[in-house]
Amino acid sequence: MARDERRGPRLDQPLERTRSLRPSVDSETAGRVSERVARFLGSWRFIGYMTLAIVTWVLWNTLAPEHLRADGYPFLFLTLALSLQASYAAPLILLAQNRQADRDRVQFQEDRDQTERLLADADYLTREIASLRLALGEMATRDYLRGEIRDLLEEFSELINAKNDEETDHK
Numbered sequence: 001m002a003r004d005e006r007r008g009p010r011l012d013q014p015l016e017r018t019r020s021l022r023p024s025v026d027s028e029t030a031g032r033v034s035e036r037v038a039r040f041l042g043s044w045r046f047i048g049y050m051t052l053a054i055v056t057w058v059l060w061n062t063l064a065p066e067h068l069r070a071d072g073y074p075f076l077f078l079t080l081a082l083s084l085q086a087s088y089a090a091p092l093i094l095l096a097q098n099r100q101a102d103r104d105r106v107q108f109q110e111d112r113d114q115t116e117r118l119l120a121d122a123d124y125l126t127r128e129i130a131s132l133r134l135a136l137g138e139m140a141t142r143d144y145l146r147g148e149i150r151d152l153l154e155e156f157s158e159l160i161n162a163k164n165d166e167e168t169d170h171k
Contacts (some may be wrong), residue, residue, distance in 0.1 A: 031099045038096035041089050054078070
């Protein structure tokens with residue numbers, strides 16, 4: 001007997017998940033945001049802003065009249081705010097460091113691969129030069145050629161001088 005689909009989902013097949021209860025977060029976007037935040041937290045501008053905020057808070061809560069102070073207890077809210085800022089900053093900085101470590105690992109591997117290719121090319125060229133030297137065998141060097149040319153010039157000079165002497169003797 002055929003089952004009527006209008007009765008509801010079948011129990012022997014998983015439900016189609018069209019929506020998830022968990023929010024989806026793009027890890028690349030979250031990583032870029034964490035790097036930007038970590039870069040800002042490590043800047044002199046942030047240190048200046050934080051110093052200005054703390055000095056303002058301390059001065060306001062020590063010099064202002066009692067009824068205008070933001071913190072009824074001595075600096076309890078300041079401690080809470082700094083702890084909260086640190087509790088959010090630490091994981092963001094760690095995320096940024098992990099992403100940087102991943103990039104460094106990839107860069108290191110690319111450098112290693114390039115070095116291996118360069119070494120292979122250098123080995124290949126070394127073998128080629130060695131094979132060329134073996135193929136050429138006893139090749140004349142520059143000094144040898146210069147010596148031979150010098151000897152030929154001397155012989156030509158002697159021949160020309162001898163010919164000139166003969167011509168002057170016949171005249």
